[in-house]
Amino acid sequence: MVPSIHVEKEPQTTTSSGEAADQALDPELQYDDSDGYILDVTQIRPDLSTKTARDGHTVLIPQPSNASDDPLNWSQTKKHIVLAIVCACTFLPDYGSVTGAITLISQAAEYGITPDEVNHSQSGNQFMVGAGGVVAVMLSAYFGRLPVLFWFMVVATATAAGQAGSRGFNGFFVPRVLNGFFAGAAQGSGLMFIKDMFFLHEHARKINIWQASVILSPYLGPLLASFMITQLSWRWPFWIYTIETGVCLLAVILLGDETYYDRRLREGKQPPRRSHLLRLIGVEQWRSRRLRNGFGEAMMRALRTISRPVVLLANFYYMFTFAWVVGINATLALFLTSSYGFGPKQIGFFFFAPIIATILAEAIGHYLHDTFARLYIHRHRGRLEPEARLSIIYVALPFLLTGLVVLGFALEHRWHYMITAVGWGMYVFGTMFVSVGISAYQLDAYPRESGEVGAWINFSRTAGGFIVAYLQVSGANRDCLAGIREKDEDVGEKRSEDGIEHEQLVAVLQAEVP
Numbered sequence: 001m002v003p004s005i006h007v008e009k010e011p012q013t014t015t016s017s018g019e020a021a022d023q024a025l026d027p028e029l030q031y032d033d034s035d036g037y038i039l040d041v042t043q044i045r046p047d048l049s050t051k052t053a054r055d056g057h058t059v060l061i062p063q064p065s066n067a068s069d070d071p072l073n074w075s076q077t078k079k080h081i082v083l084a085i086v087c088a089c090t091f092l093p094d095y096g097s098v099t100g101a102i103t104l105i106s107q108a109a110e111y112g113i114t115p116d117e118v119n120h121s122q123s124g125n126q127f128m129v130g131a132g133g134v135v136a137v138m139l140s141a142y143f144g145r146l147p148v149l150f151w152f153m154v155v156a157t158a159t160a161a162g163q164a165g166s167r168g169f170n171g172f173f174v175p176r177v178l179n180g181f182f183a184g185a186a187q188g189s190g191l192m193f194i195k196d197m198f199f200l201h202e203h204a205r206k207i208n209i210w211q212a213s214v215i216l217s218p219y220l221g222p223l224l225a226s227f228m229i230t231q232l233s234w235r236w237p238f239w240i241y242t243i244e245t246g247v248c249l250l251a252v253i254l255l256g257d258e259t260y261y262d263r264r265l266r267e268g269k270q271p272p273r274r275s276h277l278l279r280l281i282g283v284e285q286w287r288s289r290r291l292r293n294g295f296g297e298a299m300m301r302a303l304r305t306i307s308r309p310v311v312l313l314a315n316f317y318y319m320f321t322f323a324w325v326v327g328i329n330a331t332l333a334l335f336l337t338s339s340y341g342f343g344p345k346q347i348g349f350f351f352f353a354p355i356i357a358t359i360l361a362e363a364i365g366h367y368l369h370d371t372f373a374r375l376y377i378h379r380h381r382g383r384l385e386p387e388a389r390l391s392i393i394y395v396a397l398p399f400l401l402t403g404l405v406v407l408g409f410a411l412e413h414r415w416h417y418m419i420t421a422v423g424w425g426m427y428v429f430g431t432m433f434v435s436v437g438i439s440a441y442q443l444d445a446y447p448r449e450s451g452e453v454g455a456w457i458n459f460s461r462t463a464g465g466f467i468v469a470y471l472q473v474s475g476a477n478r479d480c481l482a483g484i485r486e487k488d489e490d491v492g493e494k495r496s497e498d499g500i501e502h503e504q505l506v507a508v509l510q511a512e513v514p
Helices: 017-022 076-102 104-111 115-143 145-164 169-183 185-197 200-228 235-255 276-281 283-287 295-306 309-340 344-350 352-379 386-413 417-445 447-491 502-512
Strands: 036-038
Touching (some): 076 145, 104 169, 115 145, 115 169, 115 295, 115 447, 200 309, 200 352, 200 447, 295 447, 309 386, 344 352
């Protein structure tokens, strides 16, 4: 049995029986508790008028209205422009967060504190990315999608500039943590935008694109920062991040649009869309607030969603899976330095391994997720259950297990760094499949809570990373310091070709070990 589809509270409006008859179809009309979604039009009663995709037999779920304002009826160009903006904004928080892992030593030297103390700002930033996503979804259920994204991006741009231009650690810490909270809006609400604009049979491919931006970002940030700090101040990676955030804000202003549309209301009862500016700042959504959830209802939706055992179990699984992605990312540079003598440039090139793995997983998943769904539909008389989305985990598990074991042995026994890269890449490759599978499953199982399930998925990912990274750094430093001392006995101390002194690294690690 699949988890029952939850129908959110009806808007507090009075409708006549004629109006109720004119309301558009909801996804539940094509859903059967025992067999799942009906995607083959031949399996639906012939007297029921149903809209299908261009192939003539795939049922459109949800059924679009006849209004041009309905996001399901937008052109493919507009849909994908909005999706691209959401993906770009989603890319930012982890990119900016993990950039700080590369600048720790330079910042510690400037502030006169240990890198471990500087790392507290990064841990706080990472945790707030998840918290900010949950709050953004709560507010979006009441104020609308576009204004929440816009105002969060305004504050994210300001705090990004604040951390880049700060003086002193306290001046850096506060905007750093706040930036994680406000930059995380799109990352938490990505599923909500996808559900608003795309049909059920399109979800997996769009989630695959969106998740690629989530998983690529924590690798591109350190990669670029590693190259920059060899010639420039540590502030430059953060100024680049500020520029990127500003560009995304500009894209939201010029090209973003409100995606929420209640198809249970007749077209004549839909709130009119008059001004892009008024929608952007939230005035139009405020005027029609009585047609949506009340404020208390909007706040409680997220709590009710995570209280469901199915959602809670899926998020625990994802938290434990993704925790090691962040943990590896946060500490691998230390192991590469102690085991292989890598400098910033070599570490930067090493980040190509997970980037290539993510791109490969996205390209393969673009077809594989839909292939699994089509096979399931073919075997089950045109029906699709949400659990079918989880089948991809069988493909991911061998890569996750093998990659983590190979990476661990490679670091412990100092195997060739290419083996280390392959192990890391395998784990990231499998994680990409798991991310899309878990997201698509929860979206299909709880379509009315698309924002809430997406926010909790994002929170689970960041919480797992926060816990592992926070606890693992001291142990990693202790092991790396021992590795450096052992290496010194064999080859002696030397200065790296990137200009970073071996003695400085030893001093840094000594300062961090309790």
